[in-house]
Amino acid sequence: MIDRRSAILGTLAAGLSAGVDAQTPAPVQVGSRGPRLPDPTETIDLWPAGAPGAPPRLPVEIVEDRATGTQATDRAVHGVARPRLVVFRPAKPNGSAVLVMPGGSYVRIVVDREGYEIARRLADHGWTVFVLFYRLPGDGWAAGPDVALSDAQRAVRLIRARAGLYGIKPDRIAAMGFSAGGHVCGDLATRFAQPTYTPIDTVDQSSARPDVAALMYAVQSMALPLAHPGSRTLLLGASPTPALERAHSTAFNVTSATPPCFLVHAEDDRSVAVDNTLAFRAAAIKAGVAVETHLFATGGHGFGLSRAVGKPAASWPTLFKEWARAQGLG
Numbered sequence: 001m002i003d004r005r006s007a008i009l010g011t012l013a014a015g016l017s018a019g020v021d022a023q024t025p026a027p028v029q030v031g032s033r034g035p036r037l038p039d040p041t042e043t044i045d046l047w048p049a050g051a052p053g054a055p056p057r058l059p060v061e062i063v064e065d066r067a068t069g070t071q072a073t074d075r076a077v078h079g080v081a082r083p084r085l086v087v088f089r090p091a092k093p094n095g096s097a098v099l100v101m102p103g104g105s106y107v108r109i110v111v112d113r114e115g116y117e118i119a120r121r122l123a124d125h126g127w128t129v130f131v132l133f134y135r136l137p138g139d140g141w142a143a144g145p146d147v148a149l150s151d152a153q154r155a156v157r158l159i160r161a162r163a164g165l166y167g168i169k170p171d172r173i174a175a176m177g178f179s180a181g182g183h184v185c186g187d188l189a190t191r192f193a194q195p196t197y198t199p200i201d202t203v204d205q206s207s208a209r210p211d212v213a214a215l216m217y218a219v220q221s222m223a224l225p226l227a228h229p230g231s232r233t234l235l236l237g238a239s240p241t242p243a244l245e246r247a248h249s250t251a252f253n254v255t256s257a258t259p260p261c262f263l264v265h266a267e268d269d270r271s272v273a274v275d276n277t278l279a280f281r282a283a284a285i286k287a288g289v290a291v292e293t294h295l296f297a298t299g300g301h302g303f304g305l306s307r308a309v310g311k312p313a314a315s316w317p318t319l320f321k322e323w324a325r326a327q328g329l330g
Helices: 011-017 112-124 144-161 180-191 229-236 242-247 275-287 312-326
Strands: 043-045 062-065 075-078 084-088 097-101 128-133 173-178 212-216 261-266 291-296
Touching: 084 112, 084 144, 097 112, 097 144, 097 180, 112 128, 112 173, 128 144, 144 173, 144 180, 173 180, 180 212, 180 229, 212 312, 229 242, 261 275, 261 312, 275 291, 291 312
Parallel strands: 097 128, 097 173, 173 212, 212 261, 261 291
Antiparallel strands: 043 084, 062 075, 084 128
């Protein structure tokens, strides 16, 4: 439920009616009383003429401020109508990029805890970071359960096509997703070549395959009882067929073309069972895909950075950095 502290992103309407060269701004900070860091201002619209397959009535983008007391900013965005990338440029680029896909159970995009916080940390280590505001499958887009994947595919292609502008190498692009965003990331890693939209320009001639993928406490299975019920319902509807469940369970889509994967999960996760990650790991090993897995005894769900402080799970960024370096990134 969105409370009275929520705010409609007033600039969105102007962005939707502007020319195709206009870029939709990042969401504003709407009321947090806690510490604030400067927000990025550089954005890239994925679809210059508007996202394909729009419903008759576009969703209205709303920013929900979930912070309480003196908490740091904790925003969630609902109703993404103009999917885009928010760019974090490092002071000293290392030549590698990361596409970050926040979670939110396919009902929202968790902007700060699984987006901007992660992006700032990675940018501090030299990565050029692109946070993806992807469309949500419950908002009526024609692509249905593939709508977020379409945005992720287009995002990788844009980053690769513009690599020279950002001082990155086109073969050093990582994808990283959290929770439901981890499902988007797993979909991208396994179904990057699946046609989910009609190409619109030369950008779509680039490959959508990320060079590595990091799946963080990710939603993977769409079959009960392993599936996260809320994500499953938003993605596939209330009563999906077994065939539809299987088609969107990432472990069944792993092939030898899947990029090397970095997996992180807490074994006490009560929202997305750790067996989601174990199933993906088993599929990767079977397909001959390089996979590194870190399971933490405690951490719960959605620990990101701030909720992992003081716990062993807080080590995951260092583990990722060292693993990525071994893969030739970072």
